[in-house]
Amino acid sequence: MSENSGGRRPADPAAVTVDLVIFTIRGDELRVLLVERGNAPYRGRLALPGGYVRPGEGLDEAARRELAEETGLDGRLHLEQLRAYGDPDRDPRGRVVTVAYLAFGPDLPVPVAGSDARAARWEAVEPLVSGTTPLAFDHADILRDALERARARLEYTTVAAAFCAEPFTVADLRKVYEVVWGAPLDPSNFRRKVTRAEGFLEPTGGRRVPEAGRPAALYRRGPAKALSPPLLRSGDQVSR
Amino acid sequence: MSENSGGRRPADPAAVTVDLVIFTIRGDELRVLLVERGNAPYRGRLALPGGYVRPGEGLDEAARRELAEETGLDGRLHLEQLRAYGDPDRDPRGRVVTVAYLAFGPDLPVPVAGSDARAARWEAVEPLVSGTTPLAFDHADILRDALERARARLEYTTVAAAFCAEPFTVADLRKVYEVVWGAPLDPSNFRRKVTRAEGFLEPTGGRRVPEAGRPAALYRRGPAKALSPPLLRSGDQVSR
DNA sequence: CCAAAAGTGTTCGAAATACACCCATGC
DNA sequence: GCATGGGTGTATTTCGAACACTTTTGG
Structure with a gap:
C-alpha cells in the first residue's frame, strides 16, 4: 500500500478474518463444511468456518491454521485464496474484512470437533447456492464465488x-x-x-x-x- | 467471518488499503502506473498507487475512488479485484492488509496530478517483473501476479x-x-x-x-x- | 456364460493453422 | 503503378466427440 495524499490519513481500524470454503465429495454430491453459529449475530445460522487473523500471522498462515483446526487434517488439503470481501456493513458489529479461502479435500472421515466445540457438518452445496437456505453474513455470496472458481479450476x-x-x-x-x-x-x-x-x-x-x-x-x-x-x-x- | 472458539478473541487491529495495478499499452509495450513515494518507508521508491479504505466504504468502492483520483477517468476503466496480501511484515509500520485491484485502460492522456500531488508515471512492465527495478513493499509480487492474471484474462x-x-x-x-x-x-x-x-x-x-x-x-x-x-x-x- | 466396469480403436466432423490471394487507400 | 496494411478464401492437419469393441473380473 502507499500512504495517501502526502499526509497520513487515519486508517479505518478493521478486523481481519479468514473464512474457509472447504469442498469435498460425498454421496455423489458436492458438499461444503459449515458450522452452526453459537453467538450473535446470526446465532443458530449456518456459516463458513473461519476466524480472526492473529497478530504476526500471515493470511495464508491463518487459513492453514483454521483448516487444521476445523478438519484435523494438517497439510493435506489443497488451499488457495479466493478473494477479499469488505462491504462496510457485511458484519453488523463493525468493519470486518474477510479473506476467503478455497480448500479441496477427499471425503473426510467426519468433521472433528477439534479444539473447537462448534457443531460442524457437511452440507450439500446445491441447495445453498440456489438461495433457499440462508447463510450467515455474506457467506452465500462467498460460496457462490467459490463454486464458480472451483469449476473453473478443474478445467485448467x-x-x-x-x-x-x-x-x-x-x-x-x-x-x-x-x-x-x-x-x-x-x-x-x-x-x-x-x-x-x-x-x-x-x-x-x-x-x-x-x-x-x-x-x-x-x-x-x-x-x-x-x-x-x-x-x-x-x-x-x-x-x- | 465467524467468531472463533465460542468466545471473542480480540481482533488484531489492521489497516486496510487498496492498491491498484493499472495497465495500459503505450509505445508498443505494456506499462503500469506507478507513483514515487514521498514519505518513509521506501521514500523515493516507486510504488503502486493506492490508499486507505475509508470508513463506510466498500473495497470495490475504495478502488474505484482511487482509480478516479489517479487517472482522472471516472468509470471508464475495467476494474477487478486481484487478491489480498497480508504478510505480517509487508509494511514496517505495522499490520497492513492490502487488497490489490487490476485495471485496464486505453493509452491514457498522461497521469494527471489530480487531487494528488505525487509524481505518477507509466513504467514499462517488463523490467519491473524481471526483478531488476526494486519496488516498494511487496509491490513487485503484486505486479507479477497482476501480469499473470491479465494474460489469463485475455484468453477467456x-x-x-x-x-x-x-x-x-x-x-x-x-x-x-x-x-x-x-x-x-x-x-x-x-x-x-x-x-x-x-x-x-x-x-x-x-x-x-x-x-x-x-x-x-x-x-x-x-x-x-x-x-x-x-x-x-x-x-x-x-x-x- | 452373463453382467459390469475398465480400457482401446476407429470414424467422423469441427476447428485451427498456414498461407495464398484480393481489396482499398496514399503516394 | 506500387507499397502497405486490411480483409477473405481455402487446403491441410489436428483434435475432440461419439461409439463400437475388447478385456478382465465376479457370480
Missing part, C-alpha cells in the same frame, strides 16, 4: 485430484468432474485426456477390484499443477 | 477491448494481445476469431484511414464478457 489445473484419497482410479477422478460440473462425461475420452496430460497422474502399479467389473488401475497425484491442454466443459466433451 | 474474457479507446480496429485489438502475451499473432486468424465471437465487437460502420494501406473497419466493445471459445495462447495460434 490438476486440483481435481485433491478431491481423491490416494490411491485413486480414473473413475474416481471422473466422478469429481461430474459432480462439480454437474454433467456426465464420456469415460473413454476422459481417461484419454487425463492419462495423456503430462504429470497429472502417476500409476502406482496397483489395481482395485470393484464390486462388479474389471479391476481399475490405481494412480497417485503427479507433480503437474497446470493442465494443458485444458479440459473444457463448454458444451463439448459433455455427453448429451 | 473480452477485457482486451478495455485497452482500446473506442472506436478501435481489429489491428488495435490484436496489438493488445501481442503486447500482453509477448508474441506475434496471425492477423487473418485473429480477425476471424474475434469477429466470430458473439458480442465481442460491434461494428460502428466507420473506417479509419491509416498512414499507409487500406482503411480498417471500426468497432466498439460489445456486451459479451466471457469469450467462448477462448483464445488460447498455448503454442497454438501463435505464429512461429
Whole structure:
C-alpha cells in the first residue's frame, strides 16, 4: 500500500478474518463444511468456518491454521485464496474484512470437533447456492464465488485430484468432474485426456477390484499443477 | 467471518488499503502506473498507487475512488479485484492488509496530478517483473501476479477491448494481445476469431484511414464478457 | 456364460493453422 | 503503378466427440 495524499490519513481500524470454503465429495454430491453459529449475530445460522487473523500471522498462515483446526487434517488439503470481501456493513458489529479461502479435500472421515466445540457438518452445496437456505453474513455470496472458481479450476489445473484419497482410479477422478460440473462425461475420452496430460497422474502399479467389473488401475497425484491442454466443459466433451 | 472458539478473541487491529495495478499499452509495450513515494518507508521508491479504505466504504468502492483520483477517468476503466496480501511484515509500520485491484485502460492522456500531488508515471512492465527495478513493499509480487492474471484474462474474457479507446480496429485489438502475451499473432486468424465471437465487437460502420494501406473497419466493445471459445495462447495460434 | 466396469480403436466432423490471394487507400 | 496494411478464401492437419469393441473380473 502507499500512504495517501502526502499526509497520513487515519486508517479505518478493521478486523481481519479468514473464512474457509472447504469442498469435498460425498454421496455423489458436492458438499461444503459449515458450522452452526453459537453467538450473535446470526446465532443458530449456518456459516463458513473461519476466524480472526492473529497478530504476526500471515493470511495464508491463518487459513492453514483454521483448516487444521476445523478438519484435523494438517497439510493435506489443497488451499488457495479466493478473494477479499469488505462491504462496510457485511458484519453488523463493525468493519470486518474477510479473506476467503478455497480448500479441496477427499471425503473426510467426519468433521472433528477439534479444539473447537462448534457443531460442524457437511452440507450439500446445491441447495445453498440456489438461495433457499440462508447463510450467515455474506457467506452465500462467498460460496457462490467459490463454486464458480472451483469449476473453473478443474478445467485448467490438476486440483481435481485433491478431491481423491490416494490411491485413486480414473473413475474416481471422473466422478469429481461430474459432480462439480454437474454433467456426465464420456469415460473413454476422459481417461484419454487425463492419462495423456503430462504429470497429472502417476500409476502406482496397483489395481482395485470393484464390486462388479474389471479391476481399475490405481494412480497417485503427479507433480503437474497446470493442465494443458485444458479440459473444457463448454458444451463439448459433455455427453448429451 | 465467524467468531472463533465460542468466545471473542480480540481482533488484531489492521489497516486496510487498496492498491491498484493499472495497465495500459503505450509505445508498443505494456506499462503500469506507478507513483514515487514521498514519505518513509521506501521514500523515493516507486510504488503502486493506492490508499486507505475509508470508513463506510466498500473495497470495490475504495478502488474505484482511487482509480478516479489517479487517472482522472471516472468509470471508464475495467476494474477487478486481484487478491489480498497480508504478510505480517509487508509494511514496517505495522499490520497492513492490502487488497490489490487490476485495471485496464486505453493509452491514457498522461497521469494527471489530480487531487494528488505525487509524481505518477507509466513504467514499462517488463523490467519491473524481471526483478531488476526494486519496488516498494511487496509491490513487485503484486505486479507479477497482476501480469499473470491479465494474460489469463485475455484468453477467456473480452477485457482486451478495455485497452482500446473506442472506436478501435481489429489491428488495435490484436496489438493488445501481442503486447500482453509477448508474441506475434496471425492477423487473418485473429480477425476471424474475434469477429466470430458473439458480442465481442460491434461494428460502428466507420473506417479509419491509416498512414499507409487500406482503411480498417471500426468497432466498439460489445456486451459479451466471457469469450467462448477462448483464445488460447498455448503454442497454438501463435505464429512461429 | 452373463453382467459390469475398465480400457482401446476407429470414424467422423469441427476447428485451427498456414498461407495464398484480393481489396482499398496514399503516394 | 506500387507499397502497405486490411480483409477473405481455402487446403491441410489436428483434435475432440461419439461409439463400437475388447478385456478382465465376479457370480
